[in-house]
Amino acid sequence: xxxxxxxxxxxxxxxxxxxxxxxxxxxxxxxxxxxxxxxxxxxxxxxxxxxxxxxxxxxxxxxxxxxxxxxxxxxxxxxxxxxxxxxxxxxxxxxxxxxxxxxxxxxxxxxxxxxxxxxxxxxxxxxxxxxxxxxxxxxxxxxxxxxxxxxxxxxxxxxxxxxxxxxxxxxxxxxxxxxxxxxxxxxxxxxxxxxxxxxxxxxxxxxxxxxxxxxxxxxxxxxxxxxxxxxxxxxxxxxxxxxxxxxxxxxxxxxxxxxxxxxxxxxxxxxxxxxxxxxxxxxxxxxxxxxxxxxxxxxxxxxxxxxxxxxxxxxxxxxxxxxxxxxxxxxxxxxxxxxxxxxxxxxxxxxxxxxxxxxxxxxxxxxxxxxxxxxxxxxxxxxxxxxxxxxxxxxxxxxxxxxxxxxxxxxxxxxxxxxxxxxxxxxxxxxxxxxxxxxxxxxxxxxxxxxxxxxxxxxxxxxxxxxxxxxxxxxxxxxxxxxxxxxxxxxxxxxxxxxxxxxxxxxxxxxxxxxxxxxxxxxxxxxxxxxxxxxxxxxxxxxxxxxxxxxxxxxxxxxxxxxxxxxxxxxxxxxxxxxxxxxxxxxxxxxxxxxxxxxxxxxxxxxxxxxxxxxxxxxxxxxxxxxxxxxxx
Amino acid sequence: xxxxxxxxxxxxxxxxxxxxxxxxxxxxxxxxxxxxxxxxxxxxxxxxxxxxxxxxxxxxxxxxxxxxxxxxxxxxxxxxxxxxxxxxxxxxxxxxxxxxxxxxxxxxxxxxxxxxxxxxxxxxxxxxxxxxxxxxxxxxxxxxxxxxxxxxxxxxxxxxxxxxxxxxxxxxxxxxxxxxxxxxxxxxxxxxxxxxxxxxxxxxxxxxxxxxxxxxxxxxxxxxxxxxxxxxxxxxxxxxxxxxxxxxxxxxxxxxxxxxxxxxxxxxxxxxxxx
Numbered sequence: 001x002x003x004x005x006x007x008x009x010x011x012x013x014x015x016x017x018x019x020x021x022x023x024x025x026x027x028x029x030x031x032x033x034x035x036x037x038x039x040x041x042x043x044x045x046x047x048x049x050x051x052x053x054x055x056x057x058x059x060x061x062x063x064x065x066x067x068x069x070x071x072x073x074x075x076x077x078x079x080x081x082x083x084x085x086x087x088x089x090x091x092x093x094x095x096x097x098x099x100x101x102x103x104x105x106x107x108x109x110x111x112x113x114x115x116x117x118x119x120x121x122x123x124x125x126x127x128x129x130x131x132x133x134x135x136x137x138x139x140x141x142x143x144x145x146x147x148x149x150x151x152x153x154x155x156x157x158x159x160x161x162x163x164x165x166x167x168x169x170x171x172x173x174x175x176x177x178x179x180x181x182x183x184x185x186x187x188x189x190x191x192x193x194x195x196x197x198x199x200x201x202x203x204x205x206x207x208x209x210x211x212x213x214x215x216x217x218x219x220x221x222x223x224x225x226x227x228x229x230x231x232x233x234x235x236x237x238x239x240x241x242x243x244x245x246x247x248x249x250x251x252x253x254x255x256x257x258x259x260x261x262x263x264x265x266x267x268x269x270x271x272x273x274x275x276x277x278x279x280x281x282x283x284x285x286x287x288x289x290x291x292x293x294x295x296x297x298x299x300x301x302x303x304x305x306x307x308x309x310x311x312x313x314x315x316x317x318x319x320x321x322x323x324x325x326x327x328x329x330x331x332x333x334x335x336x337x338x339x340x341x342x343x344x345x346x347x348x349x350x351x352x353x354x355x356x357x358x359x360x361x362x363x364x365x366x367x368x369x370x371x372x373x374x375x376x377x378x379x380x381x382x383x384x385x386x387x388x389x390x391x392x393x394x395x396x397x398x399x400x401x402x403x404x405x406x407x408x409x410x411x412x413x414x415x416x417x418x419x420x421x422x423x424x425x426x427x428x429x430x431x432x433x434x435x436x437x438x439x440x441x442x443x444x445x446x447x448x449x450x451x452x453x454x455x456x457x458x459x460x461x462x463x464x465x466x467x468x469x470x471x472x473x474x475x476x477x478x479x480x481x482x483x484x485x486x487x488x489x490x491x492x493x494x495x496x497x498x499x500x501x502x503x504x505x506x507x508x509x510x511x512x513x514x515x516x517x518x519x520x521x522x523x524x525x526x527x528x529x530x531x532x533x534x535x536x537x538x539x540x541x542x543x544x545x546x547x548x549x550x551x552x553x554x555x556x557x558x559x560x561x562x563x564x565x566x567x568x569x570x571x572x573x574x575x576x577x578x579x580x581x582x583x584x585x586x587x588x589x590x591x592x593x594x595x596x597x598x599x600x601x602x603x604x605x606x607x608x609x610x611x612x613x614x615x616x617x618x619x620x621x622x623x624x625x626x627x628x629x630x631x632x633x
Numbered sequence: 634x635x636x637x638x639x640x641x642x643x644x645x646x647x648x649x650x651x652x653x654x655x656x657x658x659x660x661x662x663x664x665x666x667x668x669x670x671x672x673x674x675x676x677x678x679x680x681x682x683x684x685x686x687x688x689x690x691x692x693x694x695x696x697x698x699x700x701x702x703x704x705x706x707x708x709x710x711x712x713x714x715x716x717x718x719x720x721x722x723x724x725x726x727x728x729x730x731x732x733x734x735x736x737x738x739x740x741x742x743x744x745x746x747x748x749x750x751x752x753x754x755x756x757x758x759x760x761x762x763x764x765x766x767x768x769x770x771x772x773x774x775x776x777x778x779x780x781x782x783x784x785x786x787x788x789x790x791x792x793x794x795x796x797x798x799x800x801x802x803x804x805x806x807x808x809x810x811x812x813x814x815x816x817x818x819x820x821x822x823x824x825x826x827x828x829x830x831x832x833x834x835x836x837x838x839x840x841x842x843x844x845x846x847x848x849x850x851x852x853x854x855x856x857x858x859x860x861x862x863x864x865x866x867x868x869x870x871x872x873x874x875x876x877x878x879x880x881x882x883x884x885x886x887x888x889x890x891x892x893x894x895x896x897x898x899x900x901x902x903x904x905x906x907x908x
Binding site: 474477478481482483484485486488489491492493495496497498499500501502503510514 | 703704705724725726728729730733734735737741742743744745746750753754755757758759765767768769770801802816820
């Protein structure tokens with residue numbers, strides 16, 4: 001049943017990818033937005049189903065597509081794959097809370113679809129179908145038929161196919177490729193909205209369930225290798241059928257049904273990614289020209305004297321050491337949590353900042369670290385400190401495994417593979433009863449050295465800060481070492497890296513494994529900070545938000561990770577102390593938009609501000625020097 | 634002198650002693666892309682310490698041959714040997730460690746590293762002296778005098794010392810080419826494949842390049858295989874020249890023989906070599 005909705009959504013996804021080579025991570029978020037609009041109009045404002053559907057699906061959906069194209073996608077066509085990916089991840093993070101901010105964030109469990117609240121039941125060939133289900137099938141078939149007709153037999157279809165094949169050539173023969181691309185985004189978002197409204201009664205109308213739902217369409221897009229609309233359609237139906245069959249053949253209770261059934265789309269995606277990569281058929285190149293500058297990485301010029309390079313570090317360090325003395329105990333607690341997060345965020349600094357890879361499963365490594373710490377400490381009586389270290393070491397083989405399977409894939413597919421790994425872990429490992437304790441998690445103590453405990457947030461803050469500094473220094477050493485040069489080489493040119501005798505796979509593997517260690521340590525520390533190891537605190541969707549936050553503040557430097565870690569809890573707390581609760585949603589929107597800002601300043605906010613500071617300093621410097629020469633005012 | 638040896642021509646595994654074996658030998662290399670035969674049973678040999686030129690019009694298969702030799706592309710038939718050792722099944726990484734280096738037609742510099750770091754990494758990659766644990770603890774930054782001497786010597790001879798600290802993506806095209814050559818030489822290789830190193834260089838830079846290549850050969854056994862459009866440069870530098878056309882080898886011999894070969898003149902050189 002879900003297959004039909006998956007298909008509609010998957011076709012939209014592949015269509016936009018084909019036309020602009022941007023994989024829209026926010027496809028599900030757009031579906032959620034349109035579905036919420038429909039719910040608002042139909043249920044809350046009492047519009048008729050038809051009117052609400054026409055306005056939300058037919059007008060708002062395409063309008064969202066056009067608007068996003070105009071402000072964002074249009075500029076991204078020639079950006080690097082990484083920037084394209086992170087920008088849509090930013091939308092993924094920003095749109096759902098924005099929607100909830102506008103329409104309210106109450107839980108909506110049973111939203112009506114196009115058939116209304118009391119769908120009739122029809123018997124067809126012995127199968128009972130309700131009206132909603134009939135509409136889904138009808139819609140899926142109509143979409144397939146209309147798209148096939150338009151692409152094959154109309155001038156517009158010809159233009160789309162032309163732009164897909166060669167944008168330059170199409171423009172030479174007079175096609176307005178911008179208009180075509182805008183139109184495909186309108187269609188893609190129309191399809192997202194249609195799927196979103198249709199799926200509302202089947203899943204909850206909540207951001208989380210939409211994020212997970214759309215991943216089945218990602219799987220279908222992977223099956224189609226981002227190319228064939230037909231394959232995407234068929235693949236989506238296939239995922240739906242497998243999921244349907246699993247209901248019949250899996251036991252109806254226990255880990256198998258609760259864990260395995262929802263994770264079927266992720267498993268399908270993982271399997272196809274592996275098969276394609278092992279056949280040596282890299283799914284279609286995300287960046288066929290290959291000439292787009294990657295540009296996400298610059299290094300500060302090394303020609304400034306050491307004291308000027310060192311000054312920001314010294315000032316920052318002093319603030320971190322003395323700052324907490326000025327805060328009350330409540331705020332020290334908040335800030336300590338921020339540092340724990342920052343330690344996990346350092347793993348992004350390694351894998352994305354240094355390694356140039358988009359990984360969406362760093363949070364899972366943190367979860368593995370938290371679970372391992374909790375199990376070793378509570379079940380096996382290990383000292384907490386040792387258990388945390390062991391948690392980091394246990395996360396390493398997970399990192400190595402993911403890297404060995406996924407590192408050969410291109411940027412986009414690496415992102416999707418790590419996402420499916422994170423979701424599989426969420427649904428299977430993280431749900432094991434011993435770890436989850438029926439959603440209660442495992443109680444954990446904070447570490448202690450003899451009788452010296454870290455139960456006061458202030459002491460724990462300094463412990464966390466020390467761990468952060470040690471890890472940051474390791475990263476700084478790494479960056480300056482031969483391994484750091486190798487990582488820089490891999491980011492610049494993989495071909496040339498191999499032909500000077502450095503293995504690209506090995507280098508990336510190193511970065512991935514090291515980042516998993518850091519994330520594992522950070523996960524254990526975060527759990528002891530909270531006195532609780534709860535696996536669902538480490539879910540894949542939250543991990544995507546984390547990536548957006550780190551990217552916003554700066555992916556290249558440990559300072560970016562630190563500020564990002566502090567910003568997340570501190571800003572939320574400030575907002576909820578001073579404003580209405582619903583404004584907390586806006587902080588999430590801001591972080592999403594921050595990630596989109598990456599397209600403008602790849603090094604992140606911190607670098608941007610540092611640059612402006614330096615610029616301002618130079619400007620005032622010049623003014624001062626010029627002042628004596630000119631007329632004194 | 635560098636005519637194919639019987640053993641190499643046979644393409645078998647006949648033992649060839651390392652002293653007499655060519656530094657690099659491709660025998661019977663055939664590559665087909667679908668129905669198109671890009672390379673048809675090509676035999677090329679490069680003796681240690683010599684420079685061998687490879688000329689031919691666009692689409693003759695020169696870059697394809699380079700990709701086969703450096704291991705980026707597997708041939709349908711034929712073998713590639715480095716100093717007598719069959720490397721046809723070895724990865725590009727393994728071949729590089731055996732002493733094969735190359736440059737690229739389109740710049741493939743490590744744009745996020747400085748010019749000097751480009752060379753340093755190539756030097757270290759061949760030696761593989763580092764270890765991750767040491768790198769993390771900060772012990773991987775030892776000053777190696779021999780490394781400094783090699784790298785700085787190369788930078789000096791290519792007139793790159795001035796830009797050594799600059800990021801490689803901020804360089805003019807011609808300078809970038811020289812950095813590519815420097816990076817290839819920094820590994821202290823036995824064979825260097827040069828893919829149109831003078832493309833985009835002005836006259837002064839071309840002279841600098843030719844000079845640097847001649848100097849690199851002095852007192853070392855490094856051999857060059859040189860693909861070039863600048864026929865005068867090739868004929869001037871090479872000890873031996875192969876001419877490719879449509880994936881076939883249409884002539885081979887000393888530069889002066891090639892210059893006067895009527896078949897070659899007709900196929901390719903006639904319009905370009907006035908002298």
